[in-house]
Amino acid sequence: MKNKRQMLWSALLKGYGVLFLVFLYLPLGLIVAFSFNANPINVAEWTGFTLDWYATIFQGASVEGNFDAAFTESPERIFDVIRTSFVVALSAASAATVIGTATALALARHKFFGKRFYQALLLLPMLVPDIVLGIALLIFFVGVGIELGLMTIIIGHVTFLSSYVFVVVSARLAGMDTTLEQASADLGAGPLTTFRRVTLPQIMPGVVGGFLLAFIISLDDVVITYFIAGVGSQTLPLFILAMMRRGLRPQITALAVLILLFSLIVASIGLILRNRKP
Amino acid sequence: MAGDRFMAARKRNALLLLLAPISIILGIFFLIPLGIVVVYSFLEPGLYGGVEWTWYPYNYGRILGWPLNDYEEFDPIYLKIFATSLKYALMTVVFSLLICYPAAFWVSRRSERWKGFVLFLITLPFFASLLIRIYAWLLLLRPTGFVNTALEAAGIISQPLDLLFSGTAVVLGMVYIFTPFMFLPIYANVEKLDFSLVRASQDLGASPIQTFLRVILPLTAPGMVAGSIIVFIPALGNFIVPSLLGGAKVQMTGNLIERSFLQSRDWPFGSALALLIMASVVVVLMIQTVKAGRAKGGRPA
Amino acid sequence: MKTNTNTGETCMTLTSKAIRTLGSAAMLALMSQGAAAEGKLNLYNWGDYINPELIDAFSKEFGVEVTLDTYSTNEEMLARIQAGAAGYDLVWPSVHMHDIMQQLGLLQPANPNQMPGWENIDPAALRSQADPNGDYCMPYAWGAVGIFYNKKLIPELKSWDEFFAYANANPGKVTMLDDLRETLGVGLIMTGSSVNSRNPDEIAKAEAFIAEQVPNIGAFRYDVIPLVTSGDIAAGHYYVGAVLNVLQDPENLGYVIPAEGATMYQEDICMLASAPNVENAKLFMQFMMRPESAAKNAERLTNGTVNTAALDLLPENLRSNPSINPPAEVRAKLQIFEDLGKDLRLYTKAWDRIKTN
Numbered sequence: 001m002k003n004k005r006q007m008l009w010s011a012l013l014k015g016y017g018v019l020f021l022v023f024l025y026l027p028l029g030l031i032v033a034f035s036f037n038a039n040p041i042n043v044a045e046w047t048g049f050t051l052d053w054y055a056t057i058f059q060g061a062s063v064e065g066n067f068d069a070a071f072t073e074s075p076e077r078i079f080d081v082i083r084t085s086f087v088v089a090l091s092a093a094s095a096a097t098v099i100g101t102a103t104a105l106a107l108a109r110h111k112f113f114g115k116r117f118y119q120a121l122l123l124l125p126m127l128v129p130d131i132v133l134g135i136a137l138l139i140f141f142v143g144v145g146i147e148l149g150l151m152t153i154i155i156g157h158v159t160f161l162s163s164y165v166f167v168v169v170s171a172r173l174a175g176m177d178t179t180l181e182q183a184s185a186d187l188g189a190g191p192l193t194t195f196r197r198v199t200l201p202q203i204m205p206g207v208v209g210g211f212l213l214a215f216i217i218s219l220d221d222v223v224i225t226y227f228i229a230g231v232g233s234q235t236l237p238l239f240i241l242a243m244m245r246r247g248l249r250p251q252i253t254a255l256a257v258l259i260l261l262f263s264l265i266v267a268s269i270g271l272i273l274r275n276r277k278p
Numbered sequence: 279m280a281g282d283r284f285m286a287a288r289k290r291n292a293l294l295l296l297l298a299p300i301s302i303i304l305g306i307f308f309l310i311p312l313g314i315v316v317v318y319s320f321l322e323p324g325l326y327g328g329v330e331w332t333w334y335p336y337n338y339g340r341i342l343g344w345p346l347n348d349y350e351e352f353d354p355i356y357l358k359i360f361a362t363s364l365k366y367a368l369m370t371v372v373f374s375l376l377i378c379y380p381a382a383f384w385v386s387r388r389s390e391r392w393k394g395f396v397l398f399l400i401t402l403p404f405f406a407s408l409l410i411r412i413y414a415w416l417l418l419l420r421p422t423g424f425v426n427t428a429l430e431a432a433g434i435i436s437q438p439l440d441l442l443f444s445g446t447a448v449v450l451g452m453v454y455i456f457t458p459f460m461f462l463p464i465y466a467n468v469e470k471l472d473f474s475l476v477r478a479s480q481d482l483g484a485s486p487i488q489t490f491l492r493v494i495l496p497l498t499a500p501g502m503v504a505g506s507i508i509v510f511i512p513a514l515g516n517f518i519v520p521s522l523l524g525g526a527k528v529q530m531t532g533n534l535i536e537r538s539f540l541q542s543r544d545w546p547f548g549s550a551l552a553l554l555i556m557a558s559v560v561v562v563l564m565i566q567t568v569k570a571g572r573a574k575g576g577r578p579a
Numbered sequence: 580m581k582t583n584t585n586t587g588e589t590c591m592t593l594t595s596k597a598i599r600t601l602g603s604a605a606m607l608a609l610m611s612q613g614a615a616a617e618g619k620l621n622l623y624n625w626g627d628y629i630n631p632e633l634i635d636a637f638s639k640e641f642g643v644e645v646t647l648d649t650y651s652t653n654e655e656m657l658a659r660i661q662a663g664a665a666g667y668d669l670v671w672p673s674v675h676m677h678d679i680m681q682q683l684g685l686l687q688p689a690n691p692n693q694m695p696g697w698e699n700i701d702p703a704a705l706r707s708q709a710d711p712n713g714d715y716c717m718p719y720a721w722g723a724v725g726i727f728y729n730k731k732l733i734p735e736l737k738s739w740d741e742f743f744a745y746a747n748a749n750p751g752k753v754t755m756l757d758d759l760r761e762t763l764g765v766g767l768i769m770t771g772s773s774v775n776s777r778n779p780d781e782i783a784k785a786e787a788f789i790a791e792q793v794p795n796i797g798a799f800r801y802d803v804i805p806l807v808t809s810g811d812i813a814a815g816h817y818y819v820g821a822v823l824n825v826l827q828d829p830e831n832l833g834y835v836i837p838a839e840g841a842t843m844y845q846e847d848i849c850m851l852a853s854a855p856n857v858e859n860a861k862l863f864m865q866f867m868m869r870p871e872s873a874a875k876n877a878e879r880l881t882n883g884t885v886n887t888a889a890l891d892l893l894p895e896n897l898r899s900n901p902s903i904n905p906p907a908e909v910r911a912k913l914q915i916f917e918d919l920g921k922d923l924r925l926y927t928k929a930w931d932r933i934k935t936n
Contacts, residue, residue, distance in 0.1 A: 010387070017384035017396075020377065024403050024457065027414030030424060034417065045422065045809075099299040106296035110289070118297070121304055128312070129515025129559065131532050132552045135539055136311035139318055139549070142328070148659060159307045162300060191292050216405050222518055227539070240409050242626070242651070244416070244522060249805065253417075256410040267405030271398055325920055326657060326679060349921070353928060355935040362935075421811045440751045443798040525798025526757040529934050540654055541759065542927040 028260065035253040053254035078239075078255070085219055085236040088150065092157035093214035099158065100165025100214075101207055105199070107166075108173040109181075122167075125160040133160065134227035141228060150233045153225055157218045164217060165210035172206025205273050212270030216263055312556075319549035329546055337550040356534070360554060363530040366445065366520075367513035370452040371506045374460040377453065378505065379498075382465040397465075404458035412522050415451050416442065419523070443525030451523045452513050459512075460505040467501025500570075507566060515555045531555055618643045620859040623660075623667040625846070626651055630879035637866050643859050660685055660851065668854040669863060671846045674706045675918040677716055680849065681709040689850040689861055691717035696868030704885035706845055706915060717864050721845035722882030723913055724761055725836040725902060727821040728814035729807050738838040739769055742814055746795035754806065755789075755816040757799035759930035760916055762789060764842045765816065774842055774914045777922045786929040793933060808832065818844070819902050822881040826896060834902050840912035845885070877903075 038048035137156045184194040222237045322334035336350035343352040419441040426438040479489040517532030538548030626649040638645045650656040653676040692713040704718035746753040755762045764774040766785030803815035825832045873886035
């Protein structure tokens with residue numbers, strides 16, 4: 001009796017789990033499938049297989065096909081935008097990694113007055129709604145007279161990315177044995193040497209994981225960038241938002257798949273690194 | 279002794295060095311800007327963006343009904359829009375809770391090898407571009423989209439349903455993008471769940487429902503609360519999802535803020551609205567802190 | 580094209596070039612102002628609002644390296660220029676924004692009215708109140724904001740009345756623009772007021788008119804072209820640039836300036852007070868005054884040209900298109916927006932209420 005019921009529950013749960021994964025992946029799968037759809041007008045109505053949309057990303061409207069040149073962005077623009085995004089994400093993630101790691105070390109290895117304040121402060125950027133941070137930075141930059149542009153986006157990203165890196169590195173530090181550090185210090189190594197030779201190698205997976213997380217979040221940020229982007233600093237998400245608001249074009253679908261592929265690869269590396277036990 | 283003092287000084291210097299960058303970044307580019315938002319919300323809007331430096335509490339009057347002047351009149355719609363935002367954010371929380379809760383149990387019952395893989399699969403979509411995940415729902419829900427085409431082909435409906443550009447679409451979109459946020463805290467909690475307590479409850483003759491309500495639910499509540507907060511906050515301030523899936527007909531406070539800054543050039547009003555959202559966030563966090571504190575202190579181990 | 584401009588979002592930018600340009604522009608500004616400099620010109624225009632061939636042609640003819648950044652609303656452009664965006668030479672504000680910018684001292688006189696080719700510019704296009712003689716800016720292009728529709732669903736559409744009647748019979752199958760002045764403008768036209776009304780009663784009437792239609796309107800959106808083309812919606816309130824799509828598929832698509840009247844837009848090319856490449860900017864204005872340039876541009880943007888000499892160079896299907904080049908009696912019913920200053924808030928509040936119902 002009881003066993004039967006448990007088996008039923010377990011079967012139900014299994015079925016539910018599969019449904020859950022379908023819910024997560026079906027929309028993404030459809031985007032991938034329909035990026036090969038030849039129909040230039042209705043993305044959702046299948047009329048045949050084509051690689052044209054991918055070709056337009058690299059070759060522009062000069063690709064042979066039955067689509068409208070006005071609906072196609074030029075490869076130069078797409079690559080310029082991608083370059084901006086990478087410049088922003090690399091700079092912001094690097095800076096955030098240094099700052100976040102330093103903060104994590106300070107909070108994990110030192111006792112000082114105001115530690116709890118810092119702990120709370122570091123959570124805040126992750127808890128403040130994006131739109132509030134976005135407008136706050138906009139008002140600040142305009143008020144102080146800092147020209148909106150690449151620099152403002154990078155600074156804006158560093159403010160909230162540092163918190164993410166901090167959390168990831170702190171988790172790693174918390175699980176770390178401090179005896180080696182003490183031994184190193186007892187043997188007369190300076191703090192810098194101890195850090196370089198002992199601490200850093202041990203927390204490296206956390207640092208790299210934090211960097212990759214920050215990199216992905218920066219690459220994908222829409223709301224904050226939306227408010228503080230300036231002249232000549234359009235990032236990929238803003239570009240896609242612009243394309244989406246103008247309408248559903250097959251080219252976006254193809255571009256979406258490429259971005260999807262890229263972020264999934266980076267995310268996989270990051271997750272695998274993070275899951276490796278210390 | 280001197281060596282100790284030397285070490286202490288060195289340690290203090292190291293600490294200062296480590297804390298300096300974050301203090302500068304969060305001080306200048308986070309706390310000060312938030313402070314300026316507060317100041318701006320009490321200033322008069324400039325004619326062409328920006329502000330006039332005069333004391334002007336009427337931005338709040340327009341939202342809350344007091345104080346008012348000749349130019350700013352109270353309009354209940356702002357509170358109504360805020361209520362709508364609260365409603366959608368809460369619906370998003372409830373639905374993602376319902377979706378993620380059983381899923382967490384499912385994952386926690388997998389074998390170690392599968393568990394890692396399934397967790398990886400569930401976290402992965404979080405890293406896929408947010409816009410692209412919303413875009414997928416645009417494709418799914420539009421009148422000639424996949425859902426309607428499939429339902430029509432199956433003969434279930436004869437006319438396409440108006441799925442897109444509705445509150446339903448907005449909530450659905452938010453549930454979809456925030457699912458990983460809800461899942462992970464619940465899972466962390468369920469994973470640690472001591473099943474011997476469940477078995478003990480069953481052995482003592484409790485019905486499954488009693489066991490669930492008295493044992494499982496309280497034990498997994500912290501994860502549910504954490505997940506709910508993490509979902510509620512970005513959902514409340516969202517403007518991307520309603521502007522894309524709501525067809526700009528469904529609007530949330532986030533859309534009003536965006537419009538105040540980028541269309542109607544009324545920065546102080548937008549700041550006041552942003553602070554309304556911030557206030558709700560603070561209230562939620564305070565309730566959580568007080569509750570957590572009471573739970574810790576009130577229940578002897 | 581204007582179809583893709585007002586879209587409330589930032590459009591593509593030639594980013595890295597702009598960064599390089601900003602740096603060099605700043606240096607140039609330090610070194611010598613006004614000189615034709617190193618042969619650079621930095622444009623800040625609406626997205627897709629100039630035929631790219633023209634930029635290439637200008638660049639080749641004068642040996643000037645041209646960069647183009649884009650914006651999507653007047654407010655966005657103003658905010659960025661006020662925020663201190665340096666390095667741009669020319670901007671494309673709408674007429675009311677031209678007035679604002681001139682009053683704020685953001686522009687410098689380029690004296691297009693002294694340039695050869697000025698005689699080609701239609702005097703009626705000098706719509707700016709602050710610049711009635713064209714001392715500052717040069718009129719660029721104009722167009723109406725009407726209805727783009729799918730003929731498979733609506734065989735013929737002539738008026739707002741028919742548009743709203745269709746919406747009434749088929750709720751959810753039409754869209755209007757997500758722009759408070761455009762959409763309230765339709766309400767003002769339908770209730771017989773000026774689209775620049777500052778009278779609260781008139782605005783309230785317009786608000787009531789639109790509010791009544793809201794249940795039947797599928798959405799307030801800009802991404803109308805693909806939705807109408809695919810038949811997801813039957814008709815959408817949209818810029819005349821959609822005629823480009825109509826010309827490609829005239830059997831299934833249509834565009835109309837409604838009989839009751841419509842709003843119109845016009846942009847002027849203006850030189851910023853901070854322009855680092857004054858001489859090149861003037862050269863570009865002259866280049867754009869050429870009838871051939873204006874015609875080439877109108878062909879791509881499918882909107883009205885302010886260059887009377889260019890009209891003869893246009894292909895027949897554009898010249899005779901009643902939406903692009905409307906007859907005088909239709910033109911008389913087109914209204915252009917003026918800056919409303921503080922009274923804009925009357926519209927903002929009405930719009931907030933409309934969208935809340």
